[in-house]
Amino acid sequence: MAFRVTAFDVAQRAGVTQPTVSRALNGSPKVSDETRAKVLQAAQELGYVINQNATRLRRGETMTLAVVLIGRAGESATETNPFYFSLLGSVAAAAAAKGYNLLVSFQDSPGNFFGQYDDARQADGMIVIGTTQNPEAWAYFRGLDHPDKAWVCWGAPDDDLRWVRSENEGGGRIAARYLIERGRKHPVFIGARASQQRQFGERYDGFAEELRMAGLSAPAIEVDESLSREEQGVEAVRTLLQSGQPFDGIFAACDLTALGVLRALSESGISVPERVSVIGFDGIRAGNYSSPPLTTIEPDFEQAGDLLVQNVLNRISGEPLTHRRVPVQLVRRGS
Amino acid sequence: MAFRVTAFDVAQRAGVTQPTVSRALNGSPKVSDETRAKVLQAAQELGYVINQNATRLRRGETMTLAVVLIGRAGESATETNPFYFSLLGSVAAAAAAKGYNLLVSFQDSPGNFFGQYDDARQADGMIVIGTTQNPEAWAYFRGLDHPDKAWVCWGAPDDDLRWVRSENEGGGRIAARYLIERGRKHPVFIGARASQQRQFGERYDGFAEELRMAGLSAPAIEVDESLSREEQGVEAVRTLLQSGQPFDGIFAACDLTALGVLRALSESGISVPERVSVIGFDGIRAGNYSSPPLTTIEPDFEQAGDLLVQNVLNRISGEPLTHRRVPVQLVRRGS
DNA sequence: ATCAAATTTGCAAACGATTGTTACAAATTG
DNA sequence: CAATTTGTAACAATCGTTTGCAAATTTGAT
Numbered sequence: 207m208a209f210r211v212t213a214f215d216v217a218q219r220a221g222v223t224q225p226t227v228s229r230a231l232n233g234s235p236k237v238s239d240e241t242r243a244k245v246l247q248a249a250q251e252l253g254y255v256i257n258q259n260a261t262r263l264r265r266g267e268t269m270t271l272a273v274v275l276i277g278r279a280g281e282s283a284t285e286t287n288p289f290y291f292s293l294l295g296s297v298a299a300a301a302a303a304k305g306y307n308l309l310v311s312f313q314d315s316p317g318n319f320f321g322q323y324d325d326a327r328q329a330d331g332m333i334v335i336g337t338t339q340n341p342e343a344w345a346y347f348r349g350l351d352h353p354d355k356a357w358v359c360w361g362a363p364d365d366d367l368r369w370v371r372s373e374n375e376g377g378g379r380i381a382a383r384y385l386i387e388r389g390r391k392h393p394v395f396i397g398a399r400a401s402q403q404r405q406f407g408e409r410y411d412g413f414a415e416e417l418r419m420a421g422l423s424a425p426a427i428e429v430d431e432s433l434s435r436e437e438q439g440v441e442a443v444r445t446l447l448q449s450g451q452p453f454d455g456i457f458a459a460c461d462l463t464a465l466g467v468l469r470a471l472s473e474s475g476i477s478v479p480e481r482v483s484v485i486g487f488d489g490i491r492a493g494n495y496s497s498p499p500l501t502t503i504e505p506d507f508e509q510a511g512d513l514l515v516q517n518v519l520n521r522i523s524g525e526p527l528t529h530r531r532v533p534v535q536l537v538r539r540g541s
Numbered sequence: 542m543a544f545r546v547t548a549f550d551v552a553q554r555a556g557v558t559q560p561t562v563s564r565a566l567n568g569s570p571k572v573s574d575e576t577r578a579k580v581l582q583a584a585q586e587l588g589y590v591i592n593q594n595a596t597r598l599r600r601g602e603t604m605t606l607a608v609v610l611i612g613r614a615g616e617s618a619t620e621t622n623p624f625y626f627s628l629l630g631s632v633a634a635a636a637a638a639k640g641y642n643l644l645v646s647f648q649d650s651p652g653n654f655f656g657q658y659d660d661a662r663q664a665d666g667m668i669v670i671g672t673t674q675n676p677e678a679w680a681y682f683r684g685l686d687h688p689d690k691a692w693v694c695w696g697a698p699d700d701d702l703r704w705v706r707s708e709n710e711g712g713g714r715i716a717a718r719y720l721i722e723r724g725r726k727h728p729v730f731i732g733a734r735a736s737q738q739r740q741f742g743e744r745y746d747g748f749a750e751e752l753r754m755a756g757l758s759a760p761a762i763e764v765d766e767s768l769s770r771e772e773q774g775v776e777a778v779r780t781l782l783q784s785g786q787p788f789d790g791i792f793a794a795c796d797l798t799a800l801g802v803l804r805a806l807s808e809s810g811i812s813v814p815e816r817v818s819v820i821g822f823d824g825i826r827a828g829n830y831s832s833p834p835l836t837t838i839e840p841d842f843e844q845a846g847d848l849l850v851q852n853v854l855n856r857i858s859g860e861p862l863t864h865r866r867v868p869v870q871l872v873r874r875g876s
Numbered sequence: 877a878t879c880a881a882a883t884t885t886g887c888a889a890a891c892g893a894t895t896g897t898t899a900c901a902a903a904t905t906g
Numbered sequence: 907c908a909a910t911t912t913g914t915a916a917c918a919a920t921c922g923t924t925t926g927c928a929a930a931t932t933t934g935a936t
Binding site: 255256257258259260262263268270285286288291294295298299302307308309310311312321325326327328436465468469472491492494495496497 | 594620633634642645661662800804830
C-alpha cells in the first residue's frame with residue numbers, strides 16, 4: 207500500500223493544526239485567507255486526498271445513492287430489459303450532477319437491501335428499479351414505509367409505494383391518436399394490463415379513453431406474465447390470429463413486446479405498417495434496428511433520472527416528494 | 542435520523558465488551574461458543590447492523606470496486622452501446638459473488654478517476670470499461686501504471702494497458718468459417734480495423750487468416766470513426782455498392798455496425814441472408830429483433846465479468862493477472 | 877493441590893476526519 | 907487607556923469499528 211498523506215501531515219507542513227486543515231479545505235469562514243493559502247499549498251505539495259470513509263463515519267452521511275435493479279426471477283443481469291439500463295444511465299448522470307456516488311446492485315429477490323446499504327451506512331438513500339412484477343419483491347418495500355427510510359422506486363406495481371413513473375396515461379392517448387391518425391379502425395392493446403404491472407394498466411386506460419372518444423372500442427389481449435416480454439408479443443399475435451378478431455393496429459405495453467409482435471407479424475406474412483400499424487412504449491435502442499423500425503412512446507430519460515434522484519434526496523432531507531411523472535413523447539419510426 | 546444501534550449497545554446487552562462483539566460477529570476463533578451465542582442473540586434482538594464506514598476506516602479497505610464507463614465524447618449514458626451494459630451486468634454479478642460492492646460512474650473524459658475513487662478510499666480497485674477509442678482518454682491510464690494502482694480495463698486500444706478482452710482472433714476465424722460454410726466467395730470486413738480500436742483489428746486478423754487458408758481474400762472497408770457505430774455500417778454498405786466491388790458476405794466489427802449494415806442492405810433491396818450473409822460481433826440483445834435476426838459472435842458475458850473482477854482483485858493483492866481472454870461462441874440466427 | 881499452557885476476554889489505542897468550546901490576540905468602543 | 911467585541915486557531919471529544927497486548931480464567935498434567 208502506498209504511503210498515505212493525511213490531513214495531519216498537511217497540517218504539519220503548513221504549521222497549523224489538523225482541524226484547521228479541515229476547515230480550510232472545507233471552506234469554513236473562520237479561517238484567514240493567509241492560513242487557507244498555506245494549507246492549500248501544503249496539500250497540493252503533498253498530494254493530499256481526503257479519506258472519504260473518515261468523513262462519512264464522522265458525518266454519518268455517505269453522499270452515495272444505492273440503485274438496486276430487481277430482475278425478473280432467474281433472469282441474469284445481461285437479460286435485463288434494456289430500458290432499465292437507459293434508466294440506470296440517466297440516474298447515474300443525475301446523481302453525478304448532484305455530487306452523489308452510485309452503488310449499483312442487481313438482485314432477483316428483495317433480500318435485506320436496507321440492511322446492506324442503508325442501515326450499514328453505505329448509502330444515504332436507495333433507488334429501486336423494478337423490472338419485475340413479482341408481488342413478493344415489492345412486499346418487502348411495502349413493509350418498509352418508515353419515515354426515516356429514504357427510497358423511491360420505478361416500476362412499482364402499486365400506488366402505495368414511493369414511485370416515479372412515466373406519464374403512462376398520456377402516452378396511451380398518444381398511441382391511440384397515432385393509430386387513429388393512420389386510419390386504423392380496429393386497434394388492439396397487447397400487454398399484462400390486469401397484472402401487477404401498474405404502469406401497463408395506466409397505458410391501457412389512456413389508450414382506451416382516447417379511442418372511446420373517437421368512437422372506437424379498445425380490446426386488449428391479456429398475456430401470460432411468465433413468458434418473456436418478447437414472447438408475450440409473439441403469443442398475443444398468435445392468439446389474435448386464431449380468434450379471427452379483426453385488427454389493423456397494435457399498441458404494445460412495452461417495446462420488447464412490440465418487437466415480439468413485429469416478428470410474429472412478419473412470420474405470419476402480415477406487413478407492417480401497410481396492413482397493421484404497431485406502436486410500442488419505452489424507447490429502447492433495439493427499436494431503431496427492427497424491421498420496420500419501431501414507432502414508440504419514449505419517456506424523457508433525462509427527466510426520469512432527475513426525478514428519481516431528486517425525490518430520493520427529498521426523502522433524505524425530509525421534504526415531500528416532488529413531481530413524479532416523467533413526460534413522454536411520440537417517436538415516429540417505421541411501424 | 543433513526544436511533545442507531547452500535548456494537549457497544551450489543552455489548553451492553555450481552556454483558557461483554559464491545560471488542561468482543563466485534564470478534565464474535567467476525568467469526569474470530571478466540572471467542573467461546575457460549576459468548577458468541579449471547580452476542581448473536583443480543584445483536585438480533587437489537588437489530589444491530591454494522592456501520593461499514595467505521596470498518597472501512599479502520600481496515601483501510603472498502604470491499605468496493607469502481608466501474609467507470611468511458612463513453613464516446615458527447616454521448617449520453619442512454620446512448621451507450623448496449624454491449625457495455627451487458628458487461629456491466631456481468632461485472633456486477635461477479636463482484637457480488639466475491640462480496641464486493643460496485644460503484645459506477647459514466648464519464649466522457651478521463652478526469653481524475655483515481656483521486657475520486659481510489660485515492661479517496663472509496664474503492665479498492667477500478668474497472669474501466671472503455672466504449673471510446675479516444676486516445677486521450679486512455680493516455681490517462683497509460684500514465685497510471687503505478688504498481689499500487691489496481692485497475693483493469695475492457696476495450697483498451699493498446700496492448701500496454703491492463704486489459705481483458707474477447708478472443709477476438711478466434712471470433713474472427715469463426716465468422717470466416719460461417720461465411721465459407723454458407724458458400725460465400727466474396728466476404729468483406731466492415732469496421733475501424735486500423736483505428737485505435739485494438740479489438741477490431743484482432744477480429745479482422747483472425748477473419749483474414751482463416752479466409753486466406755481457404756484461398757479467399759479479405760477486403761476491408763474502413764469507416765469514419767466519428768460516425769456512430771450504426772452509421773458506420775450504413776456508410777460502409779454505401780461505399781461498397783458505389784465501388785461496384787462484388788460481395789456476398791459481411792463480417793461487421795460489432796453488432797451495432799452489423800445492424801446498420803442490415804438496414805442499409807434492406808433499404809437497397811438486397812435480401813439477407815439470400816444474397817448476402819451478415820455476421821456481427823458482441824451478442825447484443827437488439828440483434829434478436831432485427832430483420833432478419835442477426836447472426837453474431839457472442840463473448841461469454843459471465844466469464845467476461847469474472848475475469849475483469851478476478852484480475853482487478855489480483856492487482857489489489859499484488860498477484861499477477863490471470864487469463865485475460867474471454868471465449869466467444871457463434872450464435873446462429875437468421876442473417 | 878500446584879503450576880504451566882491454553883483459552884477467553886478486557887483494555888486501550890488506533891483509523892482520519894469534523895465540530896463545539898475555549899483561549900488568545902487584535903481591533904473596536906467609550 | 908480600560909473594557910468589550912471580534913477574528914482566528916488550538917484543544918479535545920467524537921464517529922463505530924478493529925486489533926495488539928495484557929490480564930484473567932479455565933484446562934490439564936503432574
